[in-house]
Amino acid sequence: MYFAKYQGLGNDFILIDNRSSSKLLLSSEQILKMCNRHFGIGADGIIFVLAGNEISDYGMRIFNSDGSEPEMCGNGIRCLVSFISTLEKFEKTSKTYKISTLAGIISAELQTKKQVKVEMGIPLLLNKQIPTTLKDKNNTVINYPLEIEKEIWPxxxxxxxxxxxxxxxxxxxLIDLEKLGPLFEHHSVFPERINTEFVEVIRSNYLKMRVWERGAGATLACGTGACASVVAGVVAKKNDRICTVELPGGCLSIEWMEDNGKVYMTGSAEEVFTGQYTQ
Incomplete structure (x- = not known):
């Protein structure tokens, strides 16, 4: 089986061309084996490129290294678009794709072979939309005091x-990510588990972030997490609507538009290598 390995700020994925079949070409067991960094290719997740439909150019399914399936992935969709441009042998400087995901249709602009801008949509703030059993008087969760390890975290x-x-x-x-990450992810107030971002405000337009991803653990970057951090900072009155977010793997440019309410993320996506996988 042909595959390509991509990374977006160090968040790495195995890309599989699945357009020729309505069924996934890999089983759950094969996904786990391929993601294993000692006995497989090694990756934070596997992304399948699916055929498009009447409202999208392509489809996307992504599985974490533990086999769980998230709705979508910010770094992953940038890698997907770069991979698609290779499959299409597209050599021009710019093209926009509509990608069908479990989170809906995502529009992504290939700016260069290694740079993609993604329209991430309108962030959801109501507690039932997260979902979480936490809620304040507005049924949102903003600066809510959550107790973890006998410490209060807003x-x-x-x-x-x-x-x-x-x-x-x-x-x-100074955050002990390996200790705190699982405690947040598996806390009873998050029935579908949670991605957690620990964010430091360097300046009003510059954030520094570390992330524990649901189903993948500590990763070098998380695109949706960077977007969520900027939105959270705006509603909590901590940062601007346009920010650079520094992650361990590099920086993303995030903008939360005031006029249409949508979030836009711009960052890199690079091919690492390609190969043939023997099952």
Whole structure:
């Protein structure tokens, strides 16, 4: 089976061309094996490129390294678009694709072979939309005091294609991600688990973020998480609507438009290598 390995700010994925079949070409067991960094190719997840339909150019299914399926992935969709341009042998400088995901139709603009701008949609703030049992008087979760390990964490919850819990801290480098991440992810107030961002405000237009991803653990970057962090900072009055978000793997440009309410993410996507996988 032909595959391509891509990374977006160090968040790495195996890309599979699945357009010729209505069924996924890999089983759950094969997905787990391929993502294994010791006995397989190694990746944070596997992305399948599906055939389009009457409202989309292509479809996207993504599975985390633990086999779970999120609704979509910000870094992953940039890698998907770059991979599609290779499949199409598209050599021009710009093209926009409509991608069907479990989170709906996502519009993504290939600006260069290694740079993609994605329209991430309108963030959801109501507690039932996250989902979470937490809620304030407005049925949102903004600066809500959540107790973890006998410490109170002010959290803001956003759904932007998938669920996120954002907490602002003084020094992101001091966070014990391996300890705290699972405690947030599997907390009983998040019935479908949660992605968690620990965010430090460097300047009003520059954030520093570390992430624990649902189903993948600590990763070098999370596109939807960067978007959620900017939105959370705006509603909590901590940062501007246009921000650079620094992640361990690099930086993303995020803008939450005031006129249409949509979030836009711009960042890199690069092919690492291609190969043939023997099942």
């Amino acid at each position: 959290v803001t919850c956003i759904n932007i294609g998938n669920p996120h819990c954002v907490t602002f801290i003084k020094n992101s480098d």
